[in-house]
Amino acid sequence: MELQKLNIEHVLFLDIETVPEYASFEDLDETKQQLWTEKTKYIRKDEHSPADFYPRAGIWAEFGKIVCISVGFLSLKDGIRNFRLKTFWGEEKSILIDFSSLLNEHFSKPYHLLCAHNGKEFDFPFIARRMIIHNIELPEKLNSIGRKPWEIPHLDTMELWRFGDYKHFTSLKLLTNVLGIPSPKNDIEGSQVYEVFYTENDVQRIIKYCERDVVAIAQILLRLKQEALLKDSEISTVPL
Template identity: 65%
Template sequence: MLFLLYLGLKKAMNIKINFENILFLDIETVPENEFYKDLTEEKQELFALKTQYQRKEEFTPEEFYERAGIWAEFGKIVCISVGYFINFKSSDRKFRVTSLFGDEFKILEEFKNLLDKHFNKPQHLLCAHNGKEFDFPFIARRMIVHQIELPEKLNLFGKKPWEVSHLDTMELWKFGDYKHYTSLKLLTSILGIPSPKDDISGSEVGGVFYKEKNLKRIVTYCEKDTIAIAQLLLRFNNEPLIEELNIVHI
């Protein structure tokens, strides 16, 4: 089994993938409610229990609530940005990027329809940075919360590890080192990729959403991350980076 996992990783890093079969994505999440006091008493207790280890004695549950967006049980998705290549092997190569944003149920339904209609074949892959630990499970969990049937690409029940159609640029960079975490910002910096982190950080998304009410700013930030993830995979495979003029926002 370990040998098969090694082969899967080696294949992904060995330029044996068709970039036109990959849907690159990034999500932005916020706490489900703006304020801790808006939670039911039961959910406040559950949040306190869920975060007890992380908080220790340093923060009360209410003080810690601004971080609730990282848990699918207490957060929600406000944007999913996706990107894909067309004419990859030609001189007219383009990278198209678009976003689903606003109401979470609508976002998830539209994302499911996108996967079911256009990325449902065995050769299709989903790619995100830290996607296996965050983006993919977060989307799946929120779909279950909303009673949305999981698309095949997110339904992992009964699948062997090598049957899962997910690429994770952070996992690829680990090269088997499971203790190693590398941020998207760090990787883009050391690999000479234009940094997507020139406006806000993930920890600021909740404030931008609830206080500034500036969803457009979040969408722009999310799309930049999606482009950066595609750039990473190109660099991993010694492919030329995407030029700005070849990025099409739709």
């Protein structure tokens, strides 16, 4: 795919926020505690107990859950750009069902693409795994089983920035900085989502953080295409 020829109106930008499935290690049943202990023993080594390490469980789909999915899509009418944001939040199964409906009803054409930062290693597989866990049929745009890499309709801004260098990892915060894009990390960062969700019970704060990431991802793709960045006046939120 030639990036310069990509119609950005065909792209759905997205970001997810995840937390451990339960508030603490002690809330897991005995079997799940043992499975968590085994899963993380090589990462933890002797530095952390399984309980102390549990706040990081949100990065594994087997032990975490999605608390919100934010999406953004650009429309162009009469030369006026409008980037619309929408966030699905609440009970995880409902989030996934609603997101699946959005894909099936509005972003299911062959030319539609999903775009996230590090999405190929995190967002896309995490969503797919949680859908399977909840016995939700995978939308065609998320079902990568049996497909060749070039057949999967996913864009990843981190992968695009690599330019073929697969050893290279660049965070969203760093990439926005070097490209002159306003940082989305002006309140909380990913490592703080657990505390904000389980201690502060402030889902709206997490949603705003997630939506800022979506805008940043879209801005990165615009910069890579050497197009003008979005202005605040061109961004709006679509209520659920």
